[in-house]
Amino acid sequence: MQSDPQSSPWAPDSWRVKPAAQQPVWPNDGELKRVNAQLSSLPPLVFAGEARQLTQALGAAVDGRAFLLQAGDCAESFTDFTADGIRDKLKVILQMAVVLTYGAGVPVVKLGRIAGQFAKPRSSPTEQVGDQILESFRGHMVNDDLPDPAARIPDPNRLITAYQQAVSTLNLLRAFTKGGFADLGQVHAWNQQFVASSTQGKRFEDIAEGIDRALRFMAACGIELTSEDTLHQVDFWTSHEALILDYEEALTRRDSLTDDWYDCSAHMLWVGERTRQLDGAHCEFLSGIHNPVGSKVGPNATPDDVIALCERLNPGRISGRLTLITRFGANAIEAGLPPLLRAVRDEGHPVLWVCDPMHGNTFTADGGRKTRRFDDIFAELKGFFAAHRATGTWPGGVHVELTGEDVTECLGGVEDIVEGQLEQRYTTTCDPRLNARQSLDLAFSVAELLRA
């Protein structure tokens, strides 16, 4: 999928001659080369055939026959890494998917921001912590978040640790989703204790009851349910921002069936708002891999920019290949999005439009914590649906930062977290996440928007 006939042909390393934003300055080139060589020899995390299946599933969402739920941590952590944490994140994503499917009657494509989401783009190369000016924390794939100059020095060995953590995360996810945990008969068990007691948790129990009744009814009618895989397993896909290109290149492999290149670090990869330059290294890299890919799109993007992005990343106009994840901010979306939707529609580009209502609504609270208001997040989603309704296009999905844990990082929601409570359980490695109750709350609201 070469997109620029003027330049030299695409290769997994052709990004190296382009300007690469947001790359760490590794202190030791020899060490980086050794790590790259080691990573290149390690097994892939996902297979090309799976990436193709996801492209197909996303294609259904382009056509309005499905809805994408892309969710997970802002940044996965090396230190806060447990089986329970993965299980609880999966629980809340499965709960949200059930609410959306049951409430709105659309199939939901479940895509984690997980098993590779270890690197962060930063607005500034340095940050102030207390009275120290430190190199910015760039995610555990690069350096450590401890407030200590030595901890902030990029270490290429972290790429290997990231790979290993992604492997064990994905292994557990595969076991959970194919081994019985995601069985529709288990739907009650996904409602965690601290969620079940809330209003939203009770609403979820009602749905779970309804599903139980439907299953009992079908069984009573003599329908053989045990052999129906779709009732007992789910397809759960992985994605992350393709930021650290040494890592992505090392995991890019040629598919033996098609001879095409796939980035086997995840099923889907995206470029961020800070790295989506058309002539930059990140778009160069994504342009040649055959996975489904995405790009964030912020309020400064013009219709021409977006069309150029479509041409650059999906010149073959393959449905499901390209997801555009808009992140405008609650105040900008309703006016800003329609011109982009119209331009893409008029050019006939197949795009899956997804709303990230998180990154345009971040601010720093008085105590110094980055946070987001639940009301702003929901307002951006409402604006997203309104923009699509006005244009006659399909609001294809949501992209949210969440955790299954009972954190206090985003304000508002059913439990109405206020600024003074942010300190109580603020554990994110980077941006503030919705907790499990807020996530479920959001899913009910999105289901209503979808029904309308």
Ligand code: PEP
């Ligand atoms: C993110 O998704 O965590 C992120 C940094 O987003 P954006 O590129 O939209 O700022």
Ligand code: CO
């Ligand atoms: Co983030």
